[in-house]
Amino acid sequence: MDNTEKLPNSETITRTPFASSRKIYVPGKLHDIKVAMREISVEDAAIKGPGGCGSVVTVYDTSGPYSDPDVELDVRKGLPRLREKWIMDRGDVEQLNDLSSIFGKERLYNSDLDHLRFQDVKKPLRARAGKNVTQLHYARQGIITPEMEYVAIRENQRIDELREEMFQHPGQSFGANTPMTHITPEFVRDEIASRRAVLPCSINHPEAEPMIIGRNFLVKINANIGNSAITSSIEEEVEKMVWATRWGADTVMDLSTGKNIHETREWILRNSPVPIGTVPIYQALEKVDGRAEELTWEIFKDTLIEQCEQGVSYFTIHAGLRLHHVPMTAKRTTGIVSRGGSIMAKWCLAHHTESFLYTHFEETCELLKQYDVGFSLGDGLRPGCLQDANDEAQFGELDTLGQLTQLAWKHDVQTFIEGPGHVPMHMIKENMERQLKACGEAPFYTLGPLVTDIAPGYDHITSAIGAAMIGWYGTAMLCYVTPKEHLGLPDREDVREGVVTFKLAAHAADLAKGHPGAQYRDNALSRARFEFRWQDQFNLSLDPEKAVEFHDKTLPHSNAKVAHFCSMCGPKFCSMKISHEVRDYAKSLEADKQDAVATGMKEKADEFIQSGCQLYKQGA
């Protein structure tokens, strides 16, 4: 056994709970569901928790059961199959006796792979003949599925119970249908039915907790993982997935191009609490040994079936890249930078015909709707540098993606659209506006955009700037970029840095759009900062461990965490400390207003000086 075949281990997978946090499960009202969230305990007098349960801040939690110490997990058996009953209860699926894909079967019956295969594989589900099992199909019939109620509750983070105590700046959402107070199951259904939102949940990935991608919901982020020809084991990939979701990845794309792609994916899926996306053409290309021109519809289709039956929830498919677009890229500075796009461009040139992704698009729709796998329509011609931004090739492809979106919708296949890329700030908005128009408000899912090309090593930041802005303008999901972008393969710390960076960008977008409740956590953290509740400040952070680590580098002693100052200014200069004095004084001024007028301002001043000026009433 070589190192790349090392399997996941329940003992070593990250299961550290978050400090001062507990996992809670909020019950549904329409369905028998329990929606997982994380509750952070704080010492905040200003917060009255829901149901009188004390001072807590509830936050959206993508980490699944891993962060709940009360749940026993065995990676060899996979996560609990949360949605299995919901799916079966609908009565529109059947369990197959065997895999339908030729390649899947080859792998399953190859005893050489026994030692690295996930053992407890269930037989795949598929829609019964003539049935369409997509959430879009249900929504258009007026049905509120358990999945829809789940995401409604999940999106609210219990803000509906807390709203009256909540201050938030009104947002600016550029004509979006932003909900006014909180998310209802009906709203979720209607947004899905209008195709403005996608609820990616393959019937073969019942382990995933439902989540939603749409302009009128919280902005989501995706993290890419995947082995390559050069590095990584199955164990590492599963841990990367767990690690990425711990820090906030809402979906994970498995972009493996190395060995044992099929088996690696199985391990990831059975242990993933978030929907998994893939780019099937990568695996198809492996099957023809990297020779793009040898790809065929049959090989590709078998790959789709293989992955549908494993439980992938969305496929990036570069069907919008048409033959006549290819010459448009010849004058570009960086040509075609999408891997999938360049593979298909090469195929188109070799065969001098439209790609099989384009010509077989409706056949793909027929397939996907049997598993509720969504389209992530790939932008094979996204710009790879500022100079190529918003060019003829890019927007030509976008228009084709809009036509394909209509076709996908004809089949009630859930669809979102991928976007750029490298774009200077002032040209970002045009991307959003064109996408909304060309694709009928189908959700936009962007990579970056990176707002400059001159900062390799910092491209998580160049792209977070563009991501926050395009999220504000209406993008539904942001694909993370790590500091290693353009330079190398991300390691564990790069994944964390990338995920947290994009989580903060997504959150900044939620705030700017005025998503209901988005500012709640900011307010709570700011109050903690002002009241020198250091532990609360750490615990409310997106990355509490890093916050503690940074604080301790300057002031490592535990009593510094209750100090009414910090290392930046020291005790004498603390502006927040002085602010408390100002506040106390202003209060007394208010109370004594009548008196003050009578006795004169001079006297008040003397009084303050006599009281020591250093007066710090609260807890000192």
Add this chain to the structure above:
Amino acid sequence: MDNTEKLPNSETITRTPFASSRKIYVPGKLHDIKVAMREISVEDAAIKGPGGCGSVVTVYDTSGPYSDPDVELDVRKGLPRLREKWIMDRGDVEQLNDLSSIFGKERLYNSDLDHLRFQDVKKPLRARAGKNVTQLHYARQGIITPEMEYVAIRENQRIDELREEMFQHPGQSFGANTPMTHITPEFVRDEIASRRAVLPCSINHPEAEPMIIGRNFLVKINANIGNSAITSSIEEEVEKMVWATRWGADTVMDLSTGKNIHETREWILRNSPVPIGTVPIYQALEKVDGRAEELTWEIFKDTLIEQCEQGVSYFTIHAGLRLHHVPMTAKRTTGIVSRGGSIMAKWCLAHHTESFLYTHFEETCELLKQYDVGFSLGDGLRPGCLQDANDEAQFGELDTLGQLTQLAWKHDVQTFIEGPGHVPMHMIKENMERQLKACGEAPFYTLGPLVTDIAPGYDHITSAIGAAMIGWYGTAMLCYVTPKEHLGLPDREDVREGVVTFKLAAHAADLAKGHPGAQYRDNALSRARFEFRWQDQFNLSLDPEKAVEFHDKTLPHSNAKVAHFCSMCGPKFCSMKISHEVRDYAKSLEADKQDAVATGMKEKADEFIQSGCQLYKQGA
């Protein structure tokens, strides 16, 4: 001698040159000046260097003589006094026989400080009686000073010589007076005369290379350094300054609040190639042992004189915080978070009168114009959290700053205005618009703004998002934020991370505004990326060392730096490699167009397949 008294050492200060770079000195046409820039050699056939000097990319360089191995430096003697002759030639200054400040003299004649004093101190210069020596004063008389010609040449980065080969997207500059092609000395003079730009250059800091801060020039960044009561030596502070300018700090603020502030500042100034700013109230407060209420105009004024005669180029002065603003902060979530602001608020309350900064403002102007020290009018009431953004207190103070700007201009004192803070994305633009209006287009200098409060440990990123946006909207200088913000004191790596992050944000703003030539480096780096010129890609980066380090983590072998693929995708999947094939094919298609029509598309396809499909003509 304790550790904090450790002095700088010429042997240990960072002097590593940048790879494949050389320092060049572009001569002036009006004046006998030589403008320092950095020239990066690249193997780029598309670039024809100026004067036929080969393939080079010239970049703006803030690192001073430290990165020029041909210049001998001795930190005990300080940098060459570049501007001394220019200043003396104007004939409007006199050299004083002694320092004018009481405190300055005390320090100078205290033999206990001999061991840590910078030895080679020159006697200070001051305007001759009745003279005004500010660049604004000269500009308003129509004079183009050597400093003005210097910044004109510096801003251009020789783009005026390269322009014809240059593609750049037209920008969007929100009504700014963005120059169309390149910067002329006349343009610099006119922008200073119109007070839209500030050229900070104290007559007592002749070592500094002139630079300009204004909406119609490249966006600048400032890095804060300074010791505190807890940590750091003189040696560390000088090295931090050199280190910050190496990575791109255009100015440095010395915010020391610890021991030996006066002597530390002297060492920094004598060795700094960039203008130095301070917040004089910090040192004044040290003089009254931290008791804000004991501050007086006399102590403050003596501190101003002390620092003017050392060579500080701009002072943050929180003169806009008025007594009636203070109660407006009482209901805030985080009160007053500016240190200077909170000190003055406390003073105002203790004395129940307007602050001496406000009441003695014109006296301060009279002083500053004798040294050409500029105002950085401080925003003592900037919001410390999203919830407090754009409130009555903040905008009330801004209006006062606008009034003070008019007063400063009456005295021809160069002035810029400090801005927030913590502001959600959709509320940033209002800050810029109000500032332009209230302050008559005086340059804006902002901290952040941070676009969310929930990411301590990542606040260089939350603020870089806001900084890039407000820079685009018209802010002239961005104050850096490090990853340690809110948590601890930045170390060397934090300073680098903060500086590079803000450099990329500033550059993103330049691109969006359409600053002439801004996109040149992006294009050059992108071409290098597409042509697999790895070394050029690294060398053209803002942080070449990090780019190399990241690349080498995955592919450490030196032959990987000439490979026509990278670790992300491996050789089979390289989209850029395939793009080259597409390009070659498109070229042949174009050439044979007539033929192709005749022989049919099928034939072309066969031809491509027969040619091996893997064809990669360039250099392979």
